Each structure stands twice: as structure tokens, then as C-alpha cells.
Amino acid sequence: MSAFVGKYADELIKTARYIATPGKGILAADESTGTIGKRLSSINVENIESNRQALRELLFKSGKALPYLSGVILFEETLYQKASDGKPFVEVLQENNVIPGIKVDKGVVELAGTNGETTTQGFDSLGARCQQYYKAGARFAKWRAVLKIGPTEPSELSIQQNAQGLARYAIICQENGLVPIVEPEILTDGDHDIKKCASVTEAVLAAVYKALNDQHVLLEGTLLKPNMVTPGSDSPKVTPEVIAEYTVTALRRTVPPAVPGIVFLSGGQSEEEATLNLNAMNKLEVLKPWTLSFSFGRALQKSTLKTWAGKKENVEKAQEVFLVRCRGNSEATLGKYTGGGDGGLASESLFEKGYKY
Amino acid sequence: MSCFTNKYAGELVKNAAYIGTPGKGILAADESTGTIGKRLSSINVENIEENRRSLRELLFCTPGALECLSGVILFEETLYQKTASGKPFVDVLKEGGVLPGIKVDKGTVELRGTNGETTTQGLDGLGQRCAKYYEAGARFAKWRAVLKIGLTEPSELAIHENAYGLARYAAICQENGLVPIVEPEILVDGSHDIEKCAAVTERVLAACYKALNDHHVMLEGTLLKPNMVTPGSDAPKVAPEVIAELTVRALQRTVPAAVPAIVFLSGGQSEEQATLNLNAMNKLKTKKPWSLSFSFGRALQQSTLKAWAGKTGNVGKARAAFLCRCKANSEATLGTYQGNATLGEGASESLHVKDYKY
Numbered sequence: 001m002s003a004f005v006g007k008y009a010d011e012l013i014k015t016a017r018y019i020a021t022p023g024k025g026i027l028a029a030d031e032s033t034g035t036i037g038k039r040l041s042s043i044n045v046e047n048i049e050s051n052r053q054a055l056r057e058l059l060f061k062s063g064k065a066l067p068y069l070s071g072v073i074l075f076e077e078t079l080y081q082k083a084s085d086g087k088p089f090v091e092v093l094q095e096n097n098v099i100p101g102i103k104v105d106k107g108v109v110e111l112a113g114t115n116g117e118t119t120t121q122g123f124d125s126l127g128a129r130c131q132q133y134y135k136a137g138a139r140f141a142k143w144r145a146v147l148k149i150g151p152t153e154p155s156e157l158s159i160q161q162n163a164q165g166l167a168r169y170a171i172i173c174q175e176n177g178l179v180p181i182v183e184p185e186i187l188t189d190g191d192h193d194i195k196k197c198a199s200v201t202e203a204v205l206a207a208v209y210k211a212l213n214d215q216h217v218l219l220e221g222t223l224l225k226p227n228m229v230t231p232g233s234d235s236p237k238v239t240p241e242v243i244a245e246y247t248v249t250a251l252r253r254t255v256p257p258a259v260p261g262i263v264f265l266s267g268g269q270s271e272e273e274a275t276l277n278l279n280a281m282n283k284l285e286v287l288k289p290w291t292l293s294f295s296f297g298r299a300l301q302k303s304t305l306k307t308w309a310g311k312k313e314n315v316e317k318a319q320e321v322f323l324v325r326c327r328g329n330s331e332a333t334l335g336k337y338t339g340g341g342d343g344g345l346a347s348e349s350l351f352e353k354g355y356k357y
Numbered sequence: 358m359s360c361f362t363n364k365y366a367g368e369l370v371k372n373a374a375y376i377g378t379p380g381k382g383i384l385a386a387d388e389s390t391g392t393i394g395k396r397l398s399s400i401n402v403e404n405i406e407e408n409r410r411s412l413r414e415l416l417f418c419t420p421g422a423l424e425c426l427s428g429v430i431l432f433e434e435t436l437y438q439k440t441a442s443g444k445p446f447v448d449v450l451k452e453g454g455v456l457p458g459i460k461v462d463k464g465t466v467e468l469r470g471t472n473g474e475t476t477t478q479g480l481d482g483l484g485q486r487c488a489k490y491y492e493a494g495a496r497f498a499k500w501r502a503v504l505k506i507g508l509t510e511p512s513e514l515a516i517h518e519n520a521y522g523l524a525r526y527a528a529i530c531q532e533n534g535l536v537p538i539v540e541p542e543i544l545v546d547g548s549h550d551i552e553k554c555a556a557v558t559e560r561v562l563a564a565c566y567k568a569l570n571d572h573h574v575m576l577e578g579t580l581l582k583p584n585m586v587t588p589g590s591d592a593p594k595v596a597p598e599v600i601a602e603l604t605v606r607a608l609q610r611t612v613p614a615a616v617p618a619i620v621f622l623s624g625g626q627s628e629e630q631a632t633l634n635l636n637a638m639n640k641l642k643t644k645k646p647w648s649l650s651f652s653f654g655r656a657l658q659q660s661t662l663k664a665w666a667g668k669t670g671n672v673g674k675a676r677a678a679f680l681c682r683c684k685a686n687s688e689a690t691l692g693t694y695q696g697n698a699t700l701g702e703g704a705s706e707s708l709h710v711k712d713y714k715y
Contacts, residue, residue: 002559003610202360206570213563219610249615253360253576257644258609289614289646 003218008177012221013260015139016179019099019223020261020291023330024070026181028265028297029059030103030142032075039301045310049077057083058308059301062319066096068330073101073142073181073295079133090137101140101181102133104169108146117158120145120165123172130176140179142225142295143169148187149200149232159207167211174221181263181295183225184208188267188351190232198229198246205254219258225265225295226251228277233268233351240273244280248288257289264292266299268351271325272339274299275332282335293333298350300325360575365534369578370617372456372496373536376580377618377648380687381427383538385622385654386413387460387499389432396658402667410438415665416658417446419676423453425687430458430499430538430652436490447494458497458538459490461526465503474515477502477522480529487533497536499582499652500526505544506557506589516564524568531578538620538652540582541565545624545709547589555586555603562611576615582622582652583608585634590625590709597630601637605645614646621649623656625709631656632685632694639692650690655708657682 019026031039036055037047045051056078060066072093079102082088090100104126108118120143130141145162147154162184170180184204186197205226212219229246231238251262266274274296281292294300303325308318331337376383388396393412394404402408413435416422429450436459439445447457461483465475477500487498502519504511519541527537541561543554562583569576586604588595608619623631631653638649651657660682665675681698688694 002556002563202570206567210563210567213559213611252615252646253613254570255613256610257612257614257646258606287614287646289609289644 002213002216004171004174004216005218006175008174009218009221011177012174012179012218015099016221016223016260019070019140019179019263020293021070022291022333024068025294025296025329025333026071026073026101026263027059027069027300028073028295029056029078029301030073030075031297032103032107033077039305040310043305043309051310052077053081055305055308056081056089058315058318059304059322060089060092062322062326063096065319065323065326066098068326069098071099071101071140073103074138075103079136079138094137099139100137101142102138102178104129104133104141104173105143111158111161114155114158115150115153117148117153117155118146119158119161123168126169126172127176130173130178134177138178140181140223141173142181142183144183144185146185146187147200147204149190149192149196154186154200154204159204163204163207163211166208167215167217170212170217170222171215174218179221179223180217181223181225182208182212183265185265185267186227188227188230188233191234192232193235194229194231194238194242194246197231198250201227201229201250202253205250209254209256219256220260222259224255224259224262226262227267228264240276240280243277244284248281248284248286251290252286252288255290259290261291261293263295266294266296266350268349269299270347270349271299271302272347275325275328275337276339278329279332279335279337282333291333294329296329300329302350361528361531361573362575363532365531366575366578368534369531369536369575373578373580374617376427376456376497376536376620377650378427379648379690381425382651382653382686382690383428383430383458383620384416384426384657385430385499385652386416386435386658387430387432387458388654389460390434396662397667400662400666406434408667409434412665413438413446414440415672415675416661416679417449419679422680422683423450423455425683426455428456428458428497430460431495432460436493436495451494456496457494458499459495459535461486461490461498461530462500468515468518471512471515472507472510474505474510474512475503476515476518480522480525483526483529484533487530487535491534495535497538497580498530499538499540501540501542503542503544504561506547506549506553511543511557511561516561520561520564520568523565524572524574527569527574527579528572531575536578536580537574538580538582539565539569540622542622542624543584545584545587545590548591549589550592551586551588551595551599551603554588555607558584558586558607559610562607566611566613576613577617579616581612581616581619583619584624585621597633597637600634601641605638605641605643608647609644612647616647618648618650620652623651623653623708625707626656627705627707628656628659628682629698629705632682632689632698633696635686636689636692636694639690648690651686653686657686659706659708
């Protein structure tokens with residue numbers, strides 16, 4: 001085979017397929033300590049370990065929401081944390097058929113000579129780290145590559161660096177039993193139209209899959225986490241149906257059928273926008289050989305965070321809000337979302353210029 | 358869109374989709390004058406224009422055959438030929454619901470410094486030629502790139518040259534209204550096993566689709582004509598089910614869903630083998646977002662040629678043989694072939710010619 005088939009091959013395929021189960025998706029709860037600090041400060045909560053633990057406990061103990069999740073991406077600290085009753089978070093998730101995942105990249109650094117373009121670091125000892133994470137219960141990983149649209153961006157250098165980086169990360173994961181989520185995020189920043197975003201997305205994804213093939217990655221044991229195809233943040237909005245059409249067309253032109261599932265990132269979209277767009281994609285009557293689901297961070301947690309505000313007495317109410325978003329996105333993966341029902345919080349844009357994780 | 362679209366976009370998409378209609382496939386009747394000469398000499402027929410014309414009339418006017426076909430690839434000479442009663446072949450095909458296609462490459466030349474690897478020529482003035490062929494009624498084109506498997510083959514150079522040649526050809530075709538069939542044939546010659554063929558096929562196809570993307574080709578208006586994934590000609594044979602599984606897996610790993618249809622070449626396979634393999638693929642229960650059909654030359658014509666032997670009195674017999682293979686392959690695209698086609702003389706005969714040159 002041109003693909004590397006190691007001892008984990010069958011398990012990787014099975015895990016990837018499970019994560020892609022229709023009706024389920026991923027909660028991206030892998031905010032680094034710095035990033036989660038920003039979230040907590042927005043609700044006036046101190047960025048200390050116990051608060052980070054409390055937030056994640058709120059989410060992972062939302063018993064009614066867990067059936068809508070096939071996986072949760074964790075930050076390293078969280079992988080080793082426990083619930084207040086002493087049970088490791090990993091076990092809480094596993095007992096509810098939610099697969100623990102782990103963020104393994106170490107952020108972005110600038111590419112000298114470019115106009116602010118970046119590449120992602122994290123290769124050093126990545127294999128050994130993956131082994132440790134596997135032992136701790138993780139079964140999938142995530143690595144975020146970032147590209148941007150501009151007059152001369154993304155440059156060929158940026159596309160090649162990020163595509164090859166993703167492919168190298170992916171094969172190392174597979175060697176060590178983790179399903180790699182391949183995430184080539186093209187930022188929404190800019191005043192370009194949706195056609196430009198589509199064109200860039202197709203070029204980037206084509207480069208990514210060429211790199212994955214070059215490096216012998218087993219596509220059946222991977223997932224893709226792309227941006228949706230949308231107008232730039234400074235451009236007039238379009239309807240979910242238009243976003244759905246351009247997005248699915250771009251994917252049909254670049255993502256081989258061997259990939260079991262595509263789990264979209266939400267970027268700066270509001271909770272409601274992200275769900276409506278995902279729903280429109282799943283309603284589209286065109287052949288889609290991979291499932292279309294979610295891997296949302298902000299778009300699953302925003303209103304939950306606001307409702308919690310760091311107070312114990314708000315936990316139950318916050319979990320209700322979280323359930324609404326999880327269930328809504330689950331319905332969206334089936335094209336059955338009917339919208340609304342949350343009091344407006346969900347429609348707040350989460351866009352931040354030059355967003356850094 | 359990252360792809361180029363023009364006034365022909367809608368038509369290209371429609372024609373490509375039509376060629377992929379379940380139950381139909383392509384007859385590759387585009388043998389160059391030299392190559393058809395070899396076929397004719399194998400049945401002791403002189404290679405003159407009238408005989409070439411008679412053979413094609415025999416095929417295109419077989420009652421019932423055109424229903425099994427969505428396209429026929431022609432050589433340039435044939436595009437302008439007529440039936441004995443004066444009807445242009447192009448019209449015969451169109452009336453039968455079959456799209457005329459045209460071979461546009463000009464054969465292969467060796468790549469200096471490689472071990473006999475080649476690249477394909479034909480890009481000079483290709484745009485104008487395509488426009489001319491479109492006027493003559495052609496609606497799709499074909500260009501054959503050739504690669505081989507060896508210790509150090511295919512080389513990165515051969516893969517790159519052939520992939521980018523195919524992409525350039527495809528872009529030019531689309532500019533001029535012709536659906537490009539993308540054909541990266543990996544020869545079956547060799548003693549390698551089927552896994553090796555699978556690995557090479559995946560590598561080659563990945564390079565092709567990267568090149569097509571680079572050249573802004575609209576995939577929805579293209580077709581793929583690949584080799585099936587098989588053991589080398591000098592290696593032990595395997596069952597159609599194995600060929601089906603590894604072939605479809607290679608395609609799942611490399612061919613985007615936007616491509617409407619995949620029309621296999623038969624390589625050196627016998628008529629029956631090619632049909633059985635295609636049938637096994639269509640029976641496979643797995644993700645296949647493109648239809649899987651045929652674009653057979655030898656594997657549709659071998660027993661027909663033998664039955665004809667150049668004699669007018671044999672035309673009926675020859676047509677029966679041809680119709681038989683057309684129907685068999687039509688069923689194979691639906692996975693319903695029972696393997697009970699009346700085997701004409703030579704239907705099980707391997708058609709492998711070492712180092713085959715078109």
C-alpha cells in the first residue's frame with residue numbers, strides 16, 4: 001500500500017469512523033492555559049487551575065449532552081485532571097462513549113520573509129508525547145495549521161510548510177495509535193468574497209492531501225477539520241445555503257472519499273450561525289462520501305460560559321444551555337435543525353481579528 | 358472557484374455526467390493508423406482506408422450496441438469518415454445517443470536519463486485542434502500518459518511530467534468545449550505483486566489530482582481512465598474480487614467525489630477478465646461516489662475482429678460478437694453480469710503485449 005499500515009491501523013480506522021458517527025460531533029475544549037484565560041476573564045473568573053477544572057467538569061458532566069458528542073479535544077493539563085469526586089476526566093468521557101482527544105501542537109511561529117504568515121511547531125518528541133497521551137487514554141489528536149487570505153496570501157511557501165507539517169504530524173500520530181485531525185484553518189479576516197475563500201480553500205486542501213499521500217498517511221484513519229467557505233469578515237454576509245454550496249463543492253473537489261468524516265471549525269461564527277451553516281450542508285442534495293459534522297470550541301461554549309459566570313449555583317442552568325447547543329448541532333449533522341430557542345446569546349458573533357489560540 | 362469556468366462549463370458537466378450513465382460505457386476505437394494496422398494484419402486484412410472505414414462501420418452500426426455506449430473515442434481520420442451509404446459516423450453516433458470523442462495526443466517520447474520512461478506529446482496548437490474537433494462534433498477528448506513499474510520506476514520525474522502534461526491537456530480541452538478523459542496508464546508489465554501496483558497507482562493518481570488542481574481544471578467536467586489495480590503480467594493471478602477491492606480502495610484514497618465517472622482501460626486483459634473485474638467492482642459494497650465503467654479498446658473488439666476477418670460475409674457474426682461484449686460490459690457497470698456471455702473465439706485470450714505501444 002502507499003499508506004503506512006502499522007499495528008494500530010484497524011483501531012485508527014475504527015476510531016475515526018466512530019468519531020464520524022452521524023448525529024455526533026466533537027467538543028473542542030483544548031484551549032491552552034493562555035487562551036482559556038481570555039475566556040475566563042471575559043466572565044470575570046480568575047485563571048487558576050481549579051477554575052479551569054470547574055469549567056471542564058461543568059461540560060463533561062453534562063450527562064444529557066454527552067450522547068451528542070463522539071469526542072472531546074483536551075489540552076494536556078485537562079487530560080490528567082479529575083472531577084471533584086476524584087474520577088479522571090478521561091474516564092468520565094470514556095464511560096459515556098466519548099473519545100478523549102489531545103491537542104499536540106505548540107502554537108504558531110512566523111515565517112520570515114512573509115507578510116505575517118505562520119507555520120506550526122510541535123514536532124520535537126512528538127512521537128514520544130503521543131505514546132504518553134495514548135497511555136493516558138487519548139485516541140485522537142489535533143494540530144492547527146493557520147493560513148490567511150490577502151493580496152499575495154497564502155503564499156506557496158506557507159501552503160507547502162503547513163501542508164507538509166500537517167502530514168508529518170499525521171503520520172507520527174498514526175505510528176503511535178492516535179487518529180490525527182488535520183486542521184488547515186484559513187482565517188476569515190479580510191474583505192474578500194466567498195469565491196476567493198473557495199478558491200484558496202481548494203488550493204490549500206489539494207496541497208494538504210498531496211502531502212498526506214507523499215507521507216503515506218492512512219486516510220481512512222484521519223479526520224479533516226477545515227474552515228467553512230464563507231465571505232471575509234469585512235465582506236457582506238451570505239445565506240447558509242450559499243455557504244453550504246461553496247463549502248461542499250470545495251470539499252468534493254479535494255477530499256478523497258477514503259476520509260470518513262469532516263468536522264468543521266467554527267472560526268469566528270456565532271453559535272447559531274455555525275449550526276445553521278452545518279445544517280444547510282447536510283440538507284444539500286449532492287453526493288457527500290464523508291459525514292459532515294462539528295468540532296466547535298467557542299461555538300459550543302460561548303453562551304454556556306456566560307450563563308455559568310464562574311458561579312456554582314449557575315452550573316445546572318449552564319449545562320442546560322450547553323445541552324441546547326450540543327443537541328442543535330447534532331440535529332444539524334442530520335440536516336434536521338429547526339433553529340432558535342436560546343434567547344439571542346447564540347447569535348453573538350465570536351469573531352476576533354487576527355485570532356490567536 | 359479555484360477552477361476555470363467559461364461558456365462551456367454547463368455543457369462539460371452535462372456531458373461528463375452523461376458518459377458516466379450507469380449501464381453505459383465507452384468504446385475506444387481510436388487506434389492510430391499504425392496501431393490499427395497491427396490489428397488488421399493479425400486477421401490478414403490490408404491496412405488501407407477502406408478497410409479501416411469498414412471495420413468502424415461494422416462496429417458503429419451494430420444494432421443494439423449503441424444503447425450500451427455513452428461515448429466512442431475516435432482517431433482523427435475516423436472523425437471525418439462516413440458509412441458506405443454516405444452518413445457521417447459522427448451523425449450515426451449522435452443519433453444513437455453516443456457522444457463522439459477524439460484522441461488528441463501524439464504518442465510518447467522517451468525521457469532522457471530515465472530507464473525507458475516516457476512523456477506524451479501533443480500540446481502544440483492543441484487549443485485550435487480541439488476547437489476544430491468540437492466543430493466536427495466531438496464532445497470529449499482522450500490523452501494517454503504512460504508509466505511503468507520497476508525497481509526505480511516510476512521516477513518522480515516521470516510522475517511529474519505525465520501528471521502535469523495531463524493537467525495542461527485537460528485545461529486546454531475545457532477551454533474549447535471538450536471533456537478531457539485523463540488517462541495515466543501504469544503498464545501491467547513486470548513481476549510485481551498487486552500491493553505494489555496499488556501503491557504506485559495511489560501515488561500517480563494523487564499527483565494527477567494535485568496537477569489538475571494547480572491547472573484550475575474543473576473536475577466535474579472531466580473523466581478518469583485509469584488502469585485497474587492488478588498483479589504484474591509475470592506475477593500470479595488473483596481473483597476479480599481482490600482486484601476490485603484494491604482498485605476501489607486506491608480510487609477512494611485519491612479521486613475526489615467531484616469526478617463523475619471512472620472509465621477503466623483494459624490494458625492486456627482478455628475481454629472476459631476485464632468484464633469480470635469491472636463487474637466485481639460494481640458489486641463491492643463500499644463508498645463509490647463516481648460511477649465505475651469501461652473505456653475498452655481491445656477488450657471490446659478482439660473477438661469481433663477475429664469473427665470478421667475482413668470478410669463482408671462475416672459482418673453479421675462479427676456484430677453478434679460485438680453486441681455480446683457490449684451487453685456484458687453494460688451489465689458489469691451495474692454489477693449484474695452473470696458471466697454467461699456467449700464467449701466468442703478469443704474472448705478469454707489475454708491481450709497482453711509486452712511494452713505495449715499504441
